[in-house]
Amino acid sequence: MTTTNKTKWVITSAWPYVNAIPHLGTMIGSVLSADIFARYLRLKGDEVVFVSGSDSHGTPVAVAAKQQNVAVEELATRNHEITKNLFKEWKISYDNYTITHNPTHIRFVQEFYLDVQKNGYILEKEIESLYCEKDNLFLPDRFVEGICPHCGFEDARGDQCDNCQKLLTPLELKKPRCVICDNTPEIRKTKHWYLDFPKLQDRLKKLIEDNKIIPQNARQMCLNSIAEGLPERAITRDLEWGIPAPFKGADDKTIYVWFEAVLGYVSAVKEWADKIINQPEKFDYFWKDDNTKTVYFIGKDNIIFHLIVFPGLLIAYNDDKTEKEKLVLPYNVSSTEFLMYENDKFSKSRGVGIWIDEALELAPLDYWRFNLIYNRPEKSDTSFLWSEFANNIKTLNDVIGNFIHRILTFLNKQFKSTIPNRIRFDDLDKEFVTRLKSIGNLVGELLDNFELRRALREIVNFGRDGNVYLNNKAPWHLIKKDKNVAGHVFNLCAQAVYALAILLAPFIPDTSVKILDYLNIPEKLNQLSWNSINENALKQGHKIKVPMPIFQKLEISELKEELSRIRKNKEKQGVKNLVSYEEFKKLDIRVALVEKVEKVPKADKLYKLSVDLGTEKRTLVAGLAEHYKADELIGKKIVILTNLEPRKLRGILSQGMLLAAVEGDKVSILTPDKDLPSGAKVE
Ligand SMILES: [Zn+2]
Ligand SMILES: [Zn+2]
Incomplete structure (x- = not known):
């Protein structure tokens, strides 16, 4: 199969969700494998564009944001930047590692769907959907979990069962529960837009049968799935976070994430051509040439999405296009089985596994890259x-x-x-x-x-x-x-x-x-x-440099100790409790002048302070009586948090909180070191 001519390739790796930092399993399942293939092709002299990105609209990140009480866009962007930098440190040679929440992608997806609708592949239906009354929310895919109707797995997700890999819809789950509040949701009516997969079924079957390159197990899985009959699948969902659905009457809906994230393979190349290399024509050059080979590196749970869902979309889109306008259909997928960790499933909450940031602190990058590929789970699940x-x-x-x-x-x-x-x-x-x-x-x-x-x-x-x-x-x-x-x-x-x-x-x-x-x-x-590579690569007389040993021995016991030390440090720094900039901005902290200080009856430690904020006067109750005399405070400029809910202390309404540094029993109130007017903002 070795080719002598230059071949054009679009190489991709599956889009990781932005709700967490990837672990070694994600790394070997798609990212690293794709990188090795792309690097090889470039060395061979082929033309390659290698893209992927963070799947920012997935329900996992929306769920995580709700649980952490942060804005979802902010959480997505923050995690994307962290992941992008880690992939750089892992020397993953992406031409574009983007995020689905980018303007090129959003516009591309909306136009794409309108074309698919124009071509007659979109159905509008009123359906029943799960709704959580407590959270005031429809519960799309991952917002609901329950028992798998096929295999009885207890923790099946609303979109897919992790145990038997079958695709699911939330209503199929037995004993469904809301993942935010754990309550049983109720059924409500809502309108949705569907892709007409039954109409695409025959062409998809032919596509799979004609493609002699895709691995046998993937082919069989797809053909089985087609034989069972492809269901109409919802494109829209009732979720605020995502790409607004472009259909008339769908103002409050967004596009189902799996259907838009796979289109990221196309739009990421467009973004690269338009904005990174500034050669917009390169988009058509790669994506609209029948000779381009597109390869998708994925985990085995992703086969159906890449060989049925994605090509289905492409076929529906291509329907009214001329040969030169058609997007190229998949050439191949390279799917891996799962990587386990010491024969256990990776789990952040249980601390089982190694995450890609930790790995880099433990051993040189190449040791990880070598080890992961040396044991790449190609035929069966393997364990780190x-x-x-x-x-x-x-x-x-x-x-x-x-x-x-x-x-x-x-x-x-x-x-x-x-x-x-x-x-x-x-x-x-x-x-x-x-x-x-x-x-x-x-x-x-x-x-x-x-x-x-x-x-x-x-x-x-x-x-x-x-x-x-x-x-x-x-x-x-x-x-x-x-x-x-x-x-x-x-x-x-x-x-x-x-x-x-x-x-x-x-x-x-x-x-x-x-x-x-x-x-x-x-x-x-x-x-x-x-x-x-040949027997004359180095000429006689060529001078070399003085070498050093290339690799070192690994002391596993030391690495394990180091790993637990890293984890303890992380906990100490409270990585989980980071306050976002937006959250901090919500605090209104101001300079105030202390005008009057009175003792609070029957409370030895408390003072009642009257302060001037420039535009208004307020009363504060503060535990300063053991640390300051009243006249030490009068006339001082202090710093207070003004937008705290007022609270009654000993019958007095305290309308703010005074800020002070505390260490043991030493207390020192904060004061600005230059004279500022009362009411000046602290930020
Ligand atoms: Zn199942
Ligand atoms: Zn709920």
Whole structure:
């Protein structure tokens, strides 16, 4: 399947919800796998645009915002920025990592749906829906949980059952409950707009059958789902947060998130073309060319959405378009099984798992990237095991790290850091050169077939063969008799070191850059090509640099201790209790002048203060009597919180709160250190 011509690719990874920081399972399930594939294609010289983003309109973030009592847009934006930066630190080479709450996407989605409606695929229906009386809210998909009607799973969500993967609607759930207040919702009537999937069914079936590239398990899952009959699916929902539905009479509705988030694959390329590279024509160039290959890296729970829902939308949209206007249908999906953590499910609340921010504090990035791909859950669920992590990094170090270090230090010491001449080839040399010349194609073919795990393992095997060749030739003995014979061996081994730098580049780019630097290669990684792997990559006489060991051993017990230390620190900093800027802005804090101070009868600690706020006078009750004499306070400018609910203390209505610093039994009232008028705002 290796192609010689430049191919155009749109590479995508599934859109993570913005309600939380991703964990290692999300990383391997879509993001990292897609990155490795995109990096490989670029090295091969293909044209690639690699996009994804945060799914900001999902109900999970709306639920989280309600539970945390923050504005949902603010929570979404904040989490998006954190995730985006973490992906950068993980060296995920997105051309555009955006968020679905962006103007390009919102406009694109609205226009897209109006086209689909014009093409006759939208139905309007009055339906019954679950409504929570306590929260005054219709309960779309994830706002409701209950028992799965198919498998009896207790915690099935309103959109899908996590246990049997079946798509659900909230009304199908047995014993439904509101996720915000846990009460049983009631049924109410509401109007909604639906996509007419039955009308698309035959064409979707043909699409799946004709596509010979999608993996067998995904094909079967889709065909089963089509055979059961595709239901009409709601496009709109009664949720405030989201893209406003563009249909007439749907003013208070938003667009169902799964239907718009998948369109982000299209709009993210549009945003990239319009706003990032400023070449708007590149959008059509990628998305409206039949030869473009679009690939979706996803978890197994996402197959139906990417091979039925998304292409269904594209087919409905393309209906009235000319060949040149049509959006290209999916070329392939690469889906993974789930990653577990020590044979348990990742769970933030139970502290089970490792999150991608923590990982970076524990070990170098490449150790994680290597380990995750080395055990990528391709055929069955796999577990992140600490013991395996240590072993995998040991393999990386013993096989690849040591091979490279042996070669480079020997060249350094015995050959003045210069690539020696080659003389004559014996059978061992010939065998090794054959291996060297074919390794690029071998690994490339595995990557072309989305077998990332085997590809990486094949690179490790190549490293093993390098060590075997080196040990068989034993140039450290040869050098005693004839330096040239030893030099010949080191020349070939140095070519293998270069090959490893290129082969590893998609997987562990930092390491690759390090190796290329030791080899003193002037070009940047993105100027080098997959095809540059050969037995003459390094010329005789080329000077290399002084190398350092590339990898270190991992002490797992230390890492585990470090992880619990990180978690404790986070708790101390109260990461969960961050006050948002908007929340802080709600506080009205002002400078006030103390005019009068009186003792409160029968309360030794309390003073009644009369203060002037410039525009009004107020009474405060404050526990200052043991710390200040009355005349120490009179005439002082103090700082008070003015928009606190008034509270009665000892029969006196206190209309604000005085701010003071407190440490043990020391109390010090806050005062501005310059003279400001009463009523001046503190911010
Ligand atoms: Zn189920
Ligand atoms: Zn409720």
